[in-house]
Amino acid sequence: MKSRFDKKISVCLILLAAGAVFLPSAAAGEERIQASVDRAEIYEEDQILLQITIEGSRGAEPTLPELPDFDVFSRGQSTQMNFINGRMSSSVSYTYSLVPRRTGSFQIGSATVELDGEVHSTSPITVRVLAASEQPAESRDLFLSAKVSTRSAFVGQQIVYTWRFYRRVQIGNARVDSMDFDGFTVEELGEVREFQTTVNGVQYMVSEIRRALFPQEVGDLVIPPSRLSCEVLVRSSRRRRSLLDDVFGSASRQTKVLRTKPIEIEVRPLPPAPPGFSGLVGDFALEAGLSKQEIQVGESVTLRLTVKGSGNVQMIGQPALPVLDEFKIYDDKPDGGIERSGTTLSGFRSYRKALVPLAAGELEVPEMTLTFFDPDEESFRTARTEALPLVVRPSEGEEELRLTESVAPGTGKVAVRILADDILPPYKGLDAVARRSQSTLDRALLLGGLLLPPLGFVGTVVAQRRRRRFALDSGLRRRRDALGRARKCLKRIESQSEGEDAAAASQLASRCLREYVGDKLDVEGSALTPAETEELLRSHGVDEEAVEETCRLLNRLEAAQYSSEKLEPRRLTTVLTPLLKNLDRQIRV
Amino acid sequence: MKRRSTLLVFGLLLGSAAQGQVLELEAPSTVVNTENESEGDLDPGEAFVNANTAYEAGDYLLAIGLLKRLADQGFDSGHLHFNLGNAYLRNGELGHAVASYRRAAIRLPRDEDVRANLAFARQSTKDALSPPEPSAVLSTLFFWHYGLSLKELQVVVLSLNLLFWGFWAIRLFHLDSEVLRWIFILLLVLLVATAGSLFVHHFFPLQVAVVLPQEIEARTAPDPESVVRFKLHAGTEVKVKDRRPGWLRIVLPDGQQGWVEEQWTELVEG
Numbered sequence: 102m103k104s105r106f107d108k109k110i111s112v113c114l115i116l117l118a119a120g121a122v123f124l125p126s127a128a129a130g131e132e133r134i135q136a137s138v139d140r141a142e143i144y145e146e147d148q149i150l151l152q153i154t155i156e157g158s159r160g161a162e163p164t165l166p167e168l169p170d171f172d173v174f175s176r177g178q179s180t181q182m183n184f185i186n187g188r189m190s191s192s193v194s195y196t197y198s199l200v201p202r203r204t205g206s207f208q209i210g211s212a213t214v215e216l217d218g219e220v221h222s223t224s225p226i227t228v229r230v231l232a233a234s235e236q237p238a239e240s241r242d243l244f245l246s247a248k249v250s251t252r253s254a255f256v257g258q259q260i261v262y263t264w265r266f267y268r269r270v271q272i273g274n275a276r277v278d279s280m281d282f283d284g285f286t287v288e289e290l291g292e293v294r295e296f297q298t299t300v301n302g303v304q305y306m307v308s309e310i311r312r313a314l315f316p317q318e319v320g321d322l323v324i325p326p327s328r329l330s331c332e333v334l335v336r337s338s339r340r341r342r343s344l345l346d347d348v349f350g351s352a353s354r355q356t357k358v359l360r361t362k363p364i365e366i367e368v369r370p371l372p373p374a375p376p377g378f379s380g381l382v383g384d385f386a387l388e389a390g391l392s393k394q395e396i397q398v399g400e401s402v403t404l405r406l407t408v409k410g411s412g413n414v415q416m417i418g419q420p421a422l423p424v425l426d427e428f429k430i431y432d433d434k435p436d437g438g439i440e441r442s443g444t445t446l447s448g449f450r451s452y453r454k455a456l457v458p459l460a461a462g463e464l465e466v467p468e469m470t471l472t473f474f475d476p477d478e479e480s481f482r483t484a485r486t487e488a489l490p491l492v493v494r495p496s497e498g499e500e501e502l503r504l505t506e507s508v509a510p511g512t513g514k515v516a517v518r519i520l521a522d523d524i525l526p527p528y529k530g531l532d533a534v535a536r537r538s539q540s541t542l543d544r545a546l547l548l549g550g551l552l553l554p555p556l557g558f559v560g561t562v563v564a565q566r567r568r569r570r571f572a573l574d575s576g577l578r579r580r581r582d583a584l585g586r587a588r589k590c591l592k593r594i595e596s597q598s599e600g601e602d603a604a605a606a607s608q609l610a611s612r613c614l615r616e617y618v619g620d621k622l623d624v625e626g627s628a629l630t631p632a633e634t635e636e637l638l639r640s641h642g643v644d645e646e647a648v649e650e651t652c653r654l655l656n657r658l659e660a661a662q663y664s665s666e667k668l669e670p671r672r673l674t675t676v677l678t679p680l681l682k683n684l685d686r687q688i689r690v
Numbered sequence: 691m692k693r694r695s696t697l698l699v700f701g702l703l704l705g706s707a708a709q710g711q712v713l714e715l716e717a718p719s720t721v722v723n724t725e726n727e728s729e730g731d732l733d734p735g736e737a738f739v740n741a742n743t744a745y746e747a748g749d750y751l752l753a754i755g756l757l758k759r760l761a762d763q764g765f766d767s768g769h770l771h772f773n774l775g776n777a778y779l780r781n782g783e784l785g786h787a788v789a790s791y792r793r794a795a796i797r798l799p800r801d802e803d804v805r806a807n808l809a810f811a812r813q814s815t816k817d818a819l820s821p822p823e824p825s826a827v828l829s830t831l832f833f834w835h836y837g838l839s840l841k842e843l844q845v846v847v848l849s850l851n852l853l854f855w856g857f858w859a860i861r862l863f864h865l866d867s868e869v870l871r872w873i874f875i876l877l878l879v880l881l882v883a884t885a886g887s888l889f890v891h892h893f894f895p896l897q898v899a900v901v902l903p904q905e906i907e908a909r910t911a912p913d914p915e916s917v918v919r920f921k922l923h924a925g926t927e928v929k930v931k932d933r934r935p936g937w938l939r940i941v942l943p944d945g946q947q948g949w950v951e952e953q954w955t956e957l958v959e960g
Contacts, residue, residue, distance in 0.1 A: 522810060523810070524776055524779055524780075524806075524807045524810050524811075525803045525806055525807055526776070527742055527745055527772070527773040527776045527777075528769035528772055528773055528803075529742060530769065531735050531738060531739075532767070532769075533738060533765075533767045533769035533770045533773070534734035534735060534737070534738045534760055534765045534767065534770060535767075536765075536767075537734075537763065537764040537765055538764045538765070538766040539764065547844055547848070550848040550851065550852070551847075551848065551851055554851050554852050554854070554855035554856065555855055557855065557859070558855040558858055558859050561859045561862065562859075562862065565862055565863070
């Protein structure tokens with residue numbers, strides 16, 4: 102029995118022991134989300150790293166609480182996997198950097214995450230943000246300052262804004278996030294200046310930016326805080342320095358966000374302006390001068406008018422000119438410049454006028470004025486020039502129309518100006534009426550000129566083709582030349598008549614006729630008999646009458662050669678000529 | 691002197707008659723009737739010299755009359771139209787002056803005096819409309835079309851025509867000559883280009899209407915009762931797209947169209 106009781110107690114003890122071992126882990130398993138911060142107390146230039154770790158789920162993201170006192174930036178996430186006694190567990194850590202917006206004590210509320218349909222939340226964390234000035238002076242490694250030349254200004258008055266970044270540690274990735282000047286016109290005053298200075302016995306490197314601000318609205322304007330972020334190298338004090346630290350480094354980068362304080366400026370309206378107010382606010386001067394004191398009528402003199410000073414110099418315009426009836430005035434291009442490298446914005450603008458006196462005498466350019474508002478004296482002031490005397494002597498030569506005016510005395514260059522324009526005179530040459538326009542004749546000539554060359558070309562082509570054909574075909578050539586050769590032959594008969602050899606004339610006439618028929622029909626003509634001739638002529642369509650006449654004549658000519666019948670050579674040609682023409686007309690090949 | 695006074699009287703009479711017709715419109719005033727002056731033709735040289743003398747003496751009306759008579763007799767040189775333009779301009783007739791200068795510019799396309807006076811006359815026009823002129827690209831690409839007068843173009847075409855057919859005929863006997871072949875191709879291209887230009891000049895001449903009175907109305911239809919679309923002023927040059935009896939359909943550079951009465955414009959072709 103005892104042993105059975107002991108067994109029961111043993112089982113209970115084992116279960117208790119097991120419960121003692123496993124219960125804490127089971128309780129811990131319920132805290133599926135945890136939040137932690139790297140520091141609970143920081144200076145306003147520092148930032149807090151908030152880490153939220155979610156156990157057991159890799160997909161869920163935490164929902165952050167409202168953090169109106171901080172700017173929140175995500176710094177990424179990391180996953181951890183653990184194997185303990187053969188069991189695997191995983192966790193995901195989300196890291197955020199919280200940049201404080203103000204000093205004080207703040208509570209970071211609960212971050213939540215929904216896992217398996219159940220909402221889990223973290224415990225709130227309280228942090229304290231100390232003002233930068235609360236840290237010991239010797240421990241302030243970097244800080245910002247911003248100041249203005251005055252906190253009470255008139256509309257348009259120049260306010261110099263000076264922004265400085267003090268540092269005594271090495272920094273990287275410095276970036277000015279915002280520098281807004283709503284309600285102001287802004288002009289840069291030079292580049293960023295770098296210099297060294299000592300504050301409370303501590304030496305700092307300083308970067309300085311200057312801006313000239315010109316308020317455009319009446320009322321209380323605020324220049325919002327300017328923010329600068331940078332990275333600072335911080336050596337870890339927890340880890341012992343080892344040899345490897347020198348090789349790989351043990352320092353970590355810490356992001357610092359610095360802010361200036363907002364600056365309030367009271368902007369007052371200008372008092373009621375007097376007539377002729379130029380719109381300039383600041384300290385200005387007006388200068389005037391003539392390039393010569395004595396000139397001749399027709400010559401020009403340059404009036405130079407310069408406005409210079411400090412203030413809203415970008416507003417400088419041309420001062421009003423007095424009435425200058427005795428002069429013709431030509432404008433020249435103004436020049437000017439703005440000086441930004443000094444402590445304030447200053448500049449000048451020069452206007453040049455070429456004055457041409459219209460008459461001789463002792464003339465005068467009257468005094469000129471420029472009214473501006475002086476914020477130091479809080480009143481309007483008027484700058485004046487003195488009257489400029491000019492002696493104009495009569496022209497020595499005959500006055501000529503000057504088409505050019507000297508606008509840059511000293512350089513000798515002149516600008517040509519068209520003073521008047523007119524039409525050019527009429528044409529005087531009589532060739533204007535030398536030829537009367539005859540449209541019909543002109544058109545006929547044009548048509549002829551256009552058509553004749555192609556017609557000539559066609560003629561050339563036809564002639565060339567014909568020449569080629571005859572060159573290639575000897576029969577054709579014989580046919581073409583048959584009548585011509587026969588006529589030549591007839592001329593020889595006429596010449597023989599004087600020799601009184603009638604038989605020879607008859608023989609020649611017979612040969613002429615037969616050779617003509619032979620040439621015309623492309624056969625050997627001299628050997629033709631009257632019968633063959635008759636047959637050939639008939640077969641080529643010659644009418645019966647001509648055939649018979651040809652045969653009869655051939656027979657008579659042959660008879661005349663061997664008989665006493667004498668045929669007059671002149672009569673022969675008289676008979677043969679029309680016969681040959683008749684045959685030539687009738688023979689078709 | 692008698693002749694001059696006769697011209698003046700006719701000019702004034704006809705001018706006032708024209709003014710009566712258009713009521714508020716200031717009609718072209720100078721219509722110099724020369725029919726009654728002499729039965730025969732003027733001696734051209736003498737008339738031209740007299741016209742120049744009258745111009746220099748400030749008698750622009752007489753100069754206009756003489757030069758117009760010469761033009762009616764068939765004298766059609768660019769310089770004659772140039773002088774006529776000068777006389778019209780001095781007489782205050784901007785529309786006629788622009789038309790005459792335009793005619794002179796067609797006949798003397800490269801004459802700087804003509805261009806200068808035409809530009810001067812155009813400066814006096816009221817309407818901000820660019821005259822119908824070819825663009826710089828077109829006038830560069832087709833320089834022979836816009837840079838030569840019709841007469842010059844005719845001479846060039848006739849010469850090229852003769853050369854082209856002559857070379858072709860020579861080529862018939864020298865088919866193997868490579869030089870002749872290229873000359874032939876070159877001549878063919880030149881002839882086609884210039885003959886095409888001559889064709890366009892003859893059959894599709896640019897018709898430009900120059901407004902004569904101080905103001906005329908362009909209507910939506912060739913009907914005096916139709917709606918007035920826009921108004922044009924003296925000396926303005928507009929392209930003519932169509933013609934109906936007594937009416938011209940004009941096109942502005944921006945494509946707007948309207949009908950104007952032909953009697954209030956002077957038509958220049960070329």
